[in-house]
Amino acid sequence: MDFGPYLVLAVLEGSVQAAVLALTAVGLSLVFGVMRVVNVAHGEFFMLGAVAAWAIAQSFAGHPAVGFIAALVFAPLLVGLIATGADMVILKRLGYDPENTIVATIGMLYIIQQLTLMTYGPDARPVPPPFNTRLSIPWFEWGDGGLALVWPWGLSTTSYKLAVIAAAAVILVALWLAISRTRAGLIMRATQQDREMAQAFGMPVAWVNALVFGLGAGLAALAAVLIVPIQQAHYLMGEEPLLLSFIVVIIGGLGSLAGTVAAAILIGMSDGIISVFFSPTLAKILSTLLVAMVLVFRPQGLFGHPPR
Amino acid sequence: MSARSRTLALHGAVVAAILALHFILPDYHHGILARTMVLAVYAMAYNVMFGYTGLLSLGHALFFAAGMYGMGLSSIHLGFSPGPAIVCGVAAAFAVSLIVGILALRTSGVALMIVTLMFAQAGWYLVLYFGEYTRGDEGFVIPRAARMLAGFDLADASNRYIAALVLFAFGLVVTLKAVESRFGRVLVAIRENEERARMLGYDVFRYKLGAVVLSGTLSGLAGACYGILFGYVGATFASVQYSILPLLWVLLGGASTVLGPFVGTYFMTYLIDISSAYTTAYMLVAGVVLVVLTLFARQGIMGEVRRRLIPWLP
Amino acid sequence: MAAVNLLATKGLTRTFGGLVAVDRVDFAVPRGQVRALIGPNGAGKTTLVGMLCGRIAATSGAITFDGRDITELPAHRRIAMGMAYTFQVTSIFARLSLRENVALAVRRCGRLDERQVERKVAEALSRVRLTEPADQMAGDLSYGHQRLLEIAMGIAQEPQLLILDEPTQGLADSEIEGFNALIRSMAGATTIVLIEHNMDVVMETADYITVLNFGEILAEGKPQAIRADAAVQAAYLGSA
Incomplete structure (x- = not known):
C-alpha cells in the first residue's frame, strides 16, 4: 500500500479509538469536575462494562443484534449501579478527601479486577457485532488516463466501526444537551461551581455525587460495550483506557467537557497514527511524558484558560 | 534512659531479634523474611516522602526500577561486579529522582500524584521499548558468577539473609538519622503547614527536593539489592503495581513511623503469599486492605501502637 | 553606609484583576521604630505587608530592605535576611x-x-x-x-524587622497589656511593623503611624498628630 491509503486507514482506526476514548474520558472528567474525585478505578468500570456485555449477550439466543442491544442498555446501568453503591459505601464516608479517595479507588481497582478474575476467569472472550459489513474504500491515483479511482487491497473498514463513531458522537451530544439544558444538569453544574452554596440552596449534594459517580462509570461501561465486538472482554483490559483517559482529561483541562472531547480526538488519532507508523510503546512513552509536562508547566491543560 | 538511647535500644533489639531468627526459622519463613527486609527498605524510603514530608507519590517504581536496572544492565552488559553494579544502580536512581523531583515538585496534591504516575509509566514503557537490552516483560537473570560480593555467594540463602539484614539495618539508621535531624524536622513542618514553614524562612522547594532525592535514592538501593540478591531483573518491578505496593505497606504499617514500613511489608507479604496459594486473584487482598485502611485505620499498625502504647515511638 | 531606613518602598503597587489593592505606596520605616499600619477593612494593609515579606508579588514598584533591593527575592530569602512575619489568620x-x-x-x-x-x-x-x-x-x-x-x-x-498582622485579635485584656509591654521592651532594638485595629494598642505602642485608605497612604505622623487629623477621623476613627 502507498503512504496515502495507509494514512486513511490509520485515521479511520484512530477515529474509532478516539470515539471510545472520548466517552470514557468524559466519564472520568465529569466525576472529577463535579466531585473533585480522581477515580483510579475508572478503567475497571470500563472492563466491567465489557464483561457484563459478554454475559448479557451470552444469555440471549438468536440474532447477535438482540443480545448486543440488551447489553447496550443493561451493562452501563448495572455498572452505574455498582459505582453508585461504591460511592455511598466508601467515598462518601471518606468525605471526598483527595488523597484518601485516590488510595481508596486504587483499592477498588484491585477489588473489581481480581473479583472479575475469580468469577469470569483469565480468558478473553468476544461479543459478536450486531452487523459487520466490510466496506472497501476508494483511493485516487494519477494513472495514464489522468485521475483514476482505485480500490487498494486492504483499505477497508466495517459498517460496525463507522457505527461506533456515530454512536459515540450521538451520545456525547445527548450528554451535552442533558448537562446544559435540563434541570438535573443545572444541579450538577451548580454543584461543580460551588458545592457549599449548592448545599445551602437545598440541593441534594450527596445524591448528586452518588449519581455522577454512577454516570461516569456508566459512560465508561457504555464505551466498553461499543468496543467489545472489536476487542475482546478481558479482566485486564481496564488498564489502557484508564491511562489514556487520564492523559486526555489532563491535556483537555481537568473538568472541561469540550476540552476533554478535543483532547480525546487528538490523543486517539495521534495514538492510532503513531502506532501504525512507529511503535505503540513509543506512542505511550511520548503521551505519558506529554501529560507529565502539561501538568508541570500548564496545569490548566492545553485547551484550558489560565485561572485569573 | 534518654530519648536517644531508648530509640537505639528499641531498633537495636529489632535487628538483634531478626539476627536470632536466622538460626531458628524454617526455610520458608526464613526466605520470606529475607525478601521482606529488602522490600522494607523500599517502603522506608517511600515513607520519607509520604509519611514524613506528606508528598504522595504514585510513581516510586521508577526509582526502584532505576536502581534495579542500573545494577542489572551494568552487570550483564558491562560485566560489572556486584559492588560497582550496585553503585551504578544507586547513581541511576539518584539522577532520576533529582530530575523527577525538580519537575514534579512544581505541582502538589493530586497533580503531583498524577505527574509521578506518568513519569513511572513512561519509565515502564521505556523498559519495554528497549527490550533488546532489558528483555522486556520476561526480564533477565543475573548469573550466579556475577553475584559474588566480597567472597560471599549471594545466591546462598544464608548469605542472602545476612546481606538483607545489613541492608535493612542500614535503612533503619538512615531513616532514623534523617527523621531526627534538623532536616527531618523541617520535612515534618512542611507536611504540617507548608506556608508557615516557608514564612519561617525555609526554602521549602529545596527541602522537598531533598526528601524526593533521599527517598528515590534509597528506593534505588533497595531495587539494586533486590536484583542482586534474588538474581532477577524484570519489567514487573517498573510497573504501576510496584508503585502502589510501598504505599500499601506504609499505610498498613503506619506512615511516619520508622518501623511501620517493615511491619506493613511483613504482614502484606504473608497475606499475599498465603492467599496466592488459594487463588490467582491474590491482589484482591491488597485492594481490600487499601479500602479498609482508608476507611477505618488511617494510622496503620505502628501508628496505633504509638497512640496507645509507646508515645515516644519515632 | 548604614541607611537610616531599614525598610523602604517606592511606588509599590498591586492589582487583582481590575482592582487596585495597593496604589503607588512610598513607605519607609527607620531602624528601631515601632510603626503602626492602620486603616479601615480592605484598605490594603495585609496586601502591603504581604508584598513586604514576599507572600504576594508586587505588580510594580520596588522594595529595599537593609540597603538591598529585595523586590525579586522569594519570601524565604527575605526571612533569612532578618524579617519575621506573623499571620493574620493564625498559622x-x-x-x-x-x-x-x-x-x-x-x-x-x-x-x-x-x-x-x-x-x-x-x-x-x-x-x-x-x-x-x-x-x-x-x-x-x-x-x-x-x-x-x-x-x-x-x-x-530575633529578626531585624518583625511584621505583626493583627496580633492582638482574640487576646484577653490582661494578655493585651502583656503584649504592649513586650513590644515596648523590643522597641529600639527591633524594628516593628504592626497592623492593628485596637487603637489603644496602637496609641500605647507605636512611635509613628501610617494610615492606609483605598490602597493609598492617607496620612502619616506621630500618634498624637494622627489622633487629631480630621481626614483620618473621617475615614477611619470616626467610624470606630
Missing part, C-alpha cells in the same frame, strides 16, 4: 508541640546545638507569657494563646 503547626513550633523558628537562624535551641525556645515562650507545658500540642491551645505562640515564633527568630 501554626497544630499537630506539633509548642516547643517544636518555636524550635523550628529558632533552628532556621543558625547552627545551634539542641541545648541552646531549648534555652531560646523557653525564653521566647516566657516572653510572650505562654505558661502551658512546652510539650503540649499547639492545636490544643485556645485561640488567643495560639496568637501568642505565633508571636513567640516571630520573636524567636
Whole structure:
C-alpha cells in the first residue's frame, strides 16, 4: 500500500479509538469536575462494562443484534449501579478527601479486577457485532488516463466501526444537551461551581455525587460495550483506557467537557497514527511524558484558560 | 534512659531479634523474611516522602526500577561486579529522582500524584521499548558468577539473609538519622503547614527536593539489592503495581513511623503469599486492605501502637 | 553606609484583576521604630505587608530592605535576611508541640546545638507569657494563646524587622497589656511593623503611624498628630 491509503486507514482506526476514548474520558472528567474525585478505578468500570456485555449477550439466543442491544442498555446501568453503591459505601464516608479517595479507588481497582478474575476467569472472550459489513474504500491515483479511482487491497473498514463513531458522537451530544439544558444538569453544574452554596440552596449534594459517580462509570461501561465486538472482554483490559483517559482529561483541562472531547480526538488519532507508523510503546512513552509536562508547566491543560 | 538511647535500644533489639531468627526459622519463613527486609527498605524510603514530608507519590517504581536496572544492565552488559553494579544502580536512581523531583515538585496534591504516575509509566514503557537490552516483560537473570560480593555467594540463602539484614539495618539508621535531624524536622513542618514553614524562612522547594532525592535514592538501593540478591531483573518491578505496593505497606504499617514500613511489608507479604496459594486473584487482598485502611485505620499498625502504647515511638 | 531606613518602598503597587489593592505606596520605616499600619477593612494593609515579606508579588514598584533591593527575592530569602512575619489568620503547626513550633523558628537562624535551641525556645515562650507545658500540642491551645505562640515564633527568630498582622485579635485584656509591654521592651532594638485595629494598642505602642485608605497612604505622623487629623477621623476613627 502507498503512504496515502495507509494514512486513511490509520485515521479511520484512530477515529474509532478516539470515539471510545472520548466517552470514557468524559466519564472520568465529569466525576472529577463535579466531585473533585480522581477515580483510579475508572478503567475497571470500563472492563466491567465489557464483561457484563459478554454475559448479557451470552444469555440471549438468536440474532447477535438482540443480545448486543440488551447489553447496550443493561451493562452501563448495572455498572452505574455498582459505582453508585461504591460511592455511598466508601467515598462518601471518606468525605471526598483527595488523597484518601485516590488510595481508596486504587483499592477498588484491585477489588473489581481480581473479583472479575475469580468469577469470569483469565480468558478473553468476544461479543459478536450486531452487523459487520466490510466496506472497501476508494483511493485516487494519477494513472495514464489522468485521475483514476482505485480500490487498494486492504483499505477497508466495517459498517460496525463507522457505527461506533456515530454512536459515540450521538451520545456525547445527548450528554451535552442533558448537562446544559435540563434541570438535573443545572444541579450538577451548580454543584461543580460551588458545592457549599449548592448545599445551602437545598440541593441534594450527596445524591448528586452518588449519581455522577454512577454516570461516569456508566459512560465508561457504555464505551466498553461499543468496543467489545472489536476487542475482546478481558479482566485486564481496564488498564489502557484508564491511562489514556487520564492523559486526555489532563491535556483537555481537568473538568472541561469540550476540552476533554478535543483532547480525546487528538490523543486517539495521534495514538492510532503513531502506532501504525512507529511503535505503540513509543506512542505511550511520548503521551505519558506529554501529560507529565502539561501538568508541570500548564496545569490548566492545553485547551484550558489560565485561572485569573 | 534518654530519648536517644531508648530509640537505639528499641531498633537495636529489632535487628538483634531478626539476627536470632536466622538460626531458628524454617526455610520458608526464613526466605520470606529475607525478601521482606529488602522490600522494607523500599517502603522506608517511600515513607520519607509520604509519611514524613506528606508528598504522595504514585510513581516510586521508577526509582526502584532505576536502581534495579542500573545494577542489572551494568552487570550483564558491562560485566560489572556486584559492588560497582550496585553503585551504578544507586547513581541511576539518584539522577532520576533529582530530575523527577525538580519537575514534579512544581505541582502538589493530586497533580503531583498524577505527574509521578506518568513519569513511572513512561519509565515502564521505556523498559519495554528497549527490550533488546532489558528483555522486556520476561526480564533477565543475573548469573550466579556475577553475584559474588566480597567472597560471599549471594545466591546462598544464608548469605542472602545476612546481606538483607545489613541492608535493612542500614535503612533503619538512615531513616532514623534523617527523621531526627534538623532536616527531618523541617520535612515534618512542611507536611504540617507548608506556608508557615516557608514564612519561617525555609526554602521549602529545596527541602522537598531533598526528601524526593533521599527517598528515590534509597528506593534505588533497595531495587539494586533486590536484583542482586534474588538474581532477577524484570519489567514487573517498573510497573504501576510496584508503585502502589510501598504505599500499601506504609499505610498498613503506619506512615511516619520508622518501623511501620517493615511491619506493613511483613504482614502484606504473608497475606499475599498465603492467599496466592488459594487463588490467582491474590491482589484482591491488597485492594481490600487499601479500602479498609482508608476507611477505618488511617494510622496503620505502628501508628496505633504509638497512640496507645509507646508515645515516644519515632 | 548604614541607611537610616531599614525598610523602604517606592511606588509599590498591586492589582487583582481590575482592582487596585495597593496604589503607588512610598513607605519607609527607620531602624528601631515601632510603626503602626492602620486603616479601615480592605484598605490594603495585609496586601502591603504581604508584598513586604514576599507572600504576594508586587505588580510594580520596588522594595529595599537593609540597603538591598529585595523586590525579586522569594519570601524565604527575605526571612533569612532578618524579617519575621506573623499571620493574620493564625498559622501554626497544630499537630506539633509548642516547643517544636518555636524550635523550628529558632533552628532556621543558625547552627545551634539542641541545648541552646531549648534555652531560646523557653525564653521566647516566657516572653510572650505562654505558661502551658512546652510539650503540649499547639492545636490544643485556645485561640488567643495560639496568637501568642505565633508571636513567640516571630520573636524567636530575633529578626531585624518583625511584621505583626493583627496580633492582638482574640487576646484577653490582661494578655493585651502583656503584649504592649513586650513590644515596648523590643522597641529600639527591633524594628516593628504592626497592623492593628485596637487603637489603644496602637496609641500605647507605636512611635509613628501610617494610615492606609483605598490602597493609598492617607496620612502619616506621630500618634498624637494622627489622633487629631480630621481626614483620618473621617475615614477611619470616626467610624470606630
